[in-house]
Each structure stands twice: as structure tokens, then as C-alpha cells.
Amino acid sequence: xxxxxxxxxxxxxxxxxxxxxxxxxxxxxxxxxxxxxxxxxxxxxxxxxxxxxxxxxxxxxxxxxxxxxxxxxxxxxxxxxxxxxxxxxxxxxxxxxxxxxxxxxxxxxxxxxxxxxxxxxxxxxxxxxxxxxxxxxxxxxxxxxxxxxxxxxxxxxxxxxxxxxxxxxxxxxxxxxxxxxxxxxxxxxxxxxxxxxxxxxxxxxxxxxxxxxxxxxxxxxxxxxxxxxxxxxxxxxxxxxxxxxx
Amino acid sequence: xxxxxxxxxxxxxxxxxxxxxxxxxxxxxxxxxxxxxxxxxxxxxxxxxxxxxxxxxxxxxxxxxxxxxxxxxxxxxxxxxxxxxxxxxxxxxxxxxxxxxxxxxxxxxxxxxxxxxxxxxxxxxxxxxxxxxxxxxxxxxxxxxxxxxxxxxxxxxxxxxxxxxxxxxxxxxxxxxxxxxxxxxxxxxxxxxxxxxxxxxxxxxxxxxxxxxxxxxxxxxxxxxxxxxxxxxxxxxxxxxxxxxxxxxxxxxxxxxxxxxxxxxxxxxxxxxxxxxxxxxxxxxxxxxxx
Numbered sequence: 001x002x003x004x005x006x007x008x009x010x011x012x013x014x015x016x017x018x019x020x021x022x023x024x025x026x027x028x029x030x031x032x033x034x035x036x037x038x039x040x041x042x043x044x045x046x047x048x049x050x051x052x053x054x055x056x057x058x059x060x061x062x063x064x065x066x067x068x069x070x071x072x073x074x075x076x077x078x079x080x081x082x083x084x085x086x087x088x089x090x091x092x093x094x095x096x097x098x099x100x101x102x103x104x105x106x107x108x109x110x111x112x113x114x115x116x117x118x119x120x121x122x123x124x125x126x127x128x129x130x131x132x133x134x135x136x137x138x139x140x141x142x143x144x145x146x147x148x149x150x151x152x153x154x155x156x157x158x159x160x161x162x163x164x165x166x167x168x169x170x171x172x173x174x175x176x177x178x179x180x181x182x183x184x185x186x187x188x189x190x191x192x193x194x195x196x197x198x199x200x201x202x203x204x205x206x207x208x209x210x211x212x213x214x215x216x217x218x219x220x221x222x223x224x225x226x227x228x229x230x231x232x233x234x235x236x237x238x239x240x241x242x243x244x245x246x
Numbered sequence: 247x248x249x250x251x252x253x254x255x256x257x258x259x260x261x262x263x264x265x266x267x268x269x270x271x272x273x274x275x276x277x278x279x280x281x282x283x284x285x286x287x288x289x290x291x292x293x294x295x296x297x298x299x300x301x302x303x304x305x306x307x308x309x310x311x312x313x314x315x316x317x318x319x320x321x322x323x324x325x326x327x328x329x330x331x332x333x334x335x336x337x338x339x340x341x342x343x344x345x346x347x348x349x350x351x352x353x354x355x356x357x358x359x360x361x362x363x364x365x366x367x368x369x370x371x372x373x374x375x376x377x378x379x380x381x382x383x384x385x386x387x388x389x390x391x392x393x394x395x396x397x398x399x400x401x402x403x404x405x406x407x408x409x410x411x412x413x414x415x416x417x418x419x420x421x422x423x424x425x426x427x428x429x430x431x432x433x434x435x436x437x438x439x440x441x442x443x444x445x446x447x448x449x450x451x452x453x454x455x456x457x458x459x460x461x462x463x464x465x466x467x468x469x470x471x472x473x474x475x476x477x478x479x480x481x482x483x484x485x486x487x488x489x490x491x492x493x494x495x496x497x498x499x500x501x502x503x504x505x506x507x508x509x510x511x512x513x514x515x516x517x518x519x520x521x522x523x524x525x526x527x528x529x530x531x532x533x534x535x536x537x
Binding site (some may be wrong): 019022023025026110112115116119121122123124125137 | 294328330331336352
């Protein structure tokens with residue numbers, strides 16, 4: 001029952017975001033601020049994990065493809081598809097669930113506890129629209145960009161690791177990248193990225209917005225937000241794969 | 247003016263407000279006092295619309311706030327300013343940006359006009375020159391004053407103040423009380439203050455509402471409190487021996503007699519005012535209005 005009650009409250013929060021902005025300029029300013037917070041704030045970690053996940057993919061794929069009958073460019077094909085289909089959207093999103101999710105939940109939780117949200121409400125500001133909607137919209141714009149960047153850097157990292165360790169030359173890797181490429185995979189990755197972006201921003205916003213108590217509760221809400229977001233991302237990942245990759 | 251009619255609120259079967267009726271006039275400091283758990287915070291949250299009441303009416307300019315639609319509520323809220331217990335300043339913004347926020351959100355004034363208004367309210371709360379400081383860089387008393395400046399920047403008609411003196415020293419508390427009182431008169435605002443502080447009660451209380459277990463137990467002025475025979479109110483207000491003595495001294499000055507047959511010798515000193523014969527009771531206005 002508690003699960004349905006929580007889902008109901010979550011949907012109510014989402015519905016509450018849709019109202020006429022009191023001042024479009026202020027909402028735009030907040031949206032741009034959130035784009036910078038979410039995008040620039042997560043750029044470093046996304047670059048690092050993307051390069052390493054591509055590099056590790058190349059090394060591990062080469063380790064498993066022991067047969068001399070399988071051409072080496074297959075490594076590039078495997079790295080390309082795993083990075084585009086799974087690693088870039090899902091792994092980056094899981095990391096962002098922690099980085100962005102805890103930030104959103106903590107920020108809104110602190111605003112709730114210190115009565116800043118109440119202060120905005122009393123001024124006549126729709127706090128769901130002003131505080132939550134720009135975060136979700138910013139995530140929907142920025143996170144797919146980070147996923148695309150992650151995919152590009154992942155493949156580049158794989159190529160560099162293959163070349164530096166002597167597993168596969170860059171020419172052969174490039175040849176593999178172009179062979180048998182299915183553009184639909186990119187579309188699928190973007191659908192995942194948008195879905196995850198919504199979950200990564202809206203679930204922590206829900207937990208942060210509804211914090212009740214003090215500093216301890218803010219910490220608990222942040223932890224719960226990250227855990228629920230990670231599980232939701234994994235569940236959505238499976239669901240999308242089952243629906244779209246038949 | 248705010249009129250509250252038969253306001254009721256309960257949580258999970260526990261009734262917090264049992265049909266409160268009260269009228270609050272402009273240009274007055276309306277103080278809501280009561281022990282912890284008496285329902286005064288819930289009462290204030292209902293008044294400002296942070297909590298929907300179960301029953302009753304809250305009339306702003308004669309219109310019921312409870313039954314208003316979202317747009318009507320937004321219009322009323324533009325006339326409301328509130329100072330929170332913890333000031334509720336936006337921690338990531340400077341003092342100036344905190345005060346600018348309502349102006350940016352709700353007015354179409356030019357930047358120059360807005361800055362003029364910000365500096366005017368900062369001057370009014372004696373914080374000129376603090377524009378670029380962040381809330382973390384200023385004292386509790388200054389934060390309260392910034393909160394007041396933000397609350398009055400849009401020229402509100404209603405000012406709500408929650409525990410204005412919590413965490414402040416007596417001297418700063420006195421300054422904040424005086425500031426709230428002055429602003430109330432100057433702007434002809436209907437001010438509603440939620441407080442525990444007895445100094446505030448005596449200094450600001452144009453209209454005091456004492457709440458006990460979710461009911462309006464008593465209402466009157468700060469002068470009336472001295473002569474009140476309401477036991478619950480007296481137990482709450484004059485809880486310490488020091489305050490009982492202070493009350494008796496004030497009664498002694500005003501009427502020449504003390505309450506509850508207390509020992510006058512305990513109260514009088516060599517330099518104490520000379521005792522005068524007690525006045526007749528009919529000369530002492532009795533304004534106890536228990537529910």
C-alpha cells in the first residue's frame with residue numbers, strides 16, 4: 001500500500017509542475033542554472049568513467065576472443081555496440097543517479113527543512129514548477145548530451161587501450177567500427193538516455209521535496225533517492241530492452 | 247483585516263484546532279501566544295495557506311482564502327509577507343538577491359527601480375551596506391532583519407512573523423520587536439506574530455490571542471493581561487516567580503494592590519513606590535473574554 005501511496009504522491013508532484021510560470025525570465029534563469037549544475041558538474045566524472053569503460057571493454061573482449069578465426073576488428077564491433085547499447089546510457093546514468101540524484105534531493109531537502117520552500121509558497125510561487133520542473137527539464141537536455149559524450153569517449157578509450165596495449169591497431173579498430181553498424185542502436189540509446197534522465201531528476205526531487213524533519217532526514221532522503229533511482233534505472237533498462245530490442 | 251471563522255484542523259483523528267474565531271485589524275500587532283502544542287503554529291500555517299483547514303473560513307478583505315482558486319490565492323499571497331523562525335533566506339543568494347527575488351518574480355520594474363527599493367528597505371531595517379553579504383556571513387539578528395526586509399519589499403498588507411526572537415539575545419530581540427511594531431504602524435499592515443517571548447507580549451501586544459489546546463482561551467491587550475483572572479493564561483504568562491513579581495509590581499503601580507494575596511513585603515523595597523489604597527474594581531477594565 002505504501003508503494004502505491006508513494007507513487008500517487010510522486011505523480012501528484014509531477015502534475016503540480018504544470019502551471020503558468022509567474023515570470024518566464026526567472027524560470028529560464030533557473031533552468032540555465034540547473035543545466036550548468038547538472039551538466040558541467042557531472043562532466044568530469046562522465047569523462048573519466050567513459051574512457052575507462054571503453055578501455056576495459058576492449059581489453060576484456062580481446063581476452064575472450066581467443067579464436068584465430070575471428071578477425072580482430074570484431075573487438076571494435078563488440079566495444080562499439082556494448083558501449084552504445086548499454087555502457088554509455090546505463091552506466092553513465094547509474095553514476096549520475098548518485099552524483100545528480102543526491103545533489104537534487106539534498107538541495108530540495110535542505111530548502112524544505114529551512115522553510116525556504118514555504119517562503120516561496122507564501123510569496124505566491126508554485127514551488128513544484130519553479131524548483132522541480134527546471135531540474136527535470138535541464139536533466140532531459142543535459143543528460144542525453146552526457147550519454148552521447150560518454151559513448152564517443154568510451155569508443156575512443158577502447159581504441160586507445162587497444163592501440164597502446166598492442167591488441168588492435170587504430171586502423172583495424174576504425175574498420176570494425178564502420179562494419180555492420182545499426183543506426184537504430186543509437187536511437188535506442190537515446191530513448192534510454194531520455195527515460196533515465198527523467199528518472200534521475202524526478203525521483204530525487206520527489207524525495208527531497210517531501211523531506212520532513214532535520215539534517216538526519218535529509219541524509220536519509222538522499223540515500224533513499226539514490227537507491228530508488230538506481231533500481232528504477234535498471235528496471236527501466238530491462239523494460240526498454242524487452243520492448244525495443246525484439 | 248483578517249477574519250477567522252470556526253477554523254478547525256485535525257491530523258490522523260487528533261483535533262488540533264477546535265473552531266477558532268478571531269478578527270485581526272490593520273495597523274495592529276496581533277500576537278498569538280500559547281504553550282508548545284497549543285496549535286498556534288498550525289493556526290498560522292492555515293492562515294497563510296501552507297495547510298488546508300478541515301473546516302471554517304479565513305477571510306482576507308472579506309473573501310474566503312480557503313475556497314479561492316489558485317489564481318485568486320496567488321493574488322492574495324502577493325499581499326502577504328512572512329518572516330520565518332529561521333529567517334528562511336536563500337542561502338545561495340546574497341542579501342541583495344534575497345530581497346530582489348520577490349521584485350524580480352512579481353514586478354516588471356527596471357533594474358534601477360528595483361535596486362532603489364532594495365536599498366530603501368535595507369535602510370529601513372538598518373542594514374545599509376550589507377547588500378553583497380551572504381546569509382552565512384551575517385548574525386542571527388541581521389538575518390531576521392533581512393527576512394523582514396524581504397517580507398516588506400512588495401509593500402504587503404499582511405505580515406506574518408513566526409517566533410521573531412528565537413535564538414536572539416534580549417537586546418536584539420527588543421530591536422526586532424520594535425522594528426516589527428514600527429513597520430506595522432508605518433505601513434498600516436495587519437501583523438500576526440507567533441511568539442513565546444513575554445517581552446514581545448508586553449511590548450508589542452496590541453491584540454493578544456492566547457491559545458490553549460487548540461482553542462482561543464483568551465484575547466485582549468498587553469495591559470489586560472496584567473489584570474486578567476484567567477488562570478490558564480496567568481499560569482502560562484507568569485510562570486516564574488520573577489514574572490509573578492513583575493506582574494504584581496505593575497499591578498501595584500497601576501491599582502495599588504497585588505494579585506492572589508501575595509506578600510507585598512516580598513515585592514517592596516526601600517525605593518519601591520509608595521503604596522496607595524486599592525481602587526474600586528469597577529475602575530479596572532475587565533476584558534477577559536474566555537471562549
